[in-house]
Amino acid sequence: MYIIVIGWLYVTVLMALTESSIVAGLLSLTFYGILPTALLVWLFGGPTRRRRAARIASENSEASGKDQPQPPDR
Secondary structure, eight states, rough: HHHHHHHHHHHHHHHHHHHHHHHHOOOIIIIIIIHHHHHHHHTTTTTHHHEEEEEEHHHHHHHHHHHSSOOOOO
């Protein structure tokens, strides 16, 4: 996924450099490059964030469970 992000930012930087003024270049870079890229990374990073949160929660529950005595299995 990161190669797509790098390629898209490369294209938008070149597009921004060809604009007629600095303001137009900055707006092009912002609205065609940075904002869509941030949205893409945030959306596709969701499953990774959920897996990381679940792993941390399970590690915390395992750590807190070791301090307390376990009930016998029936």
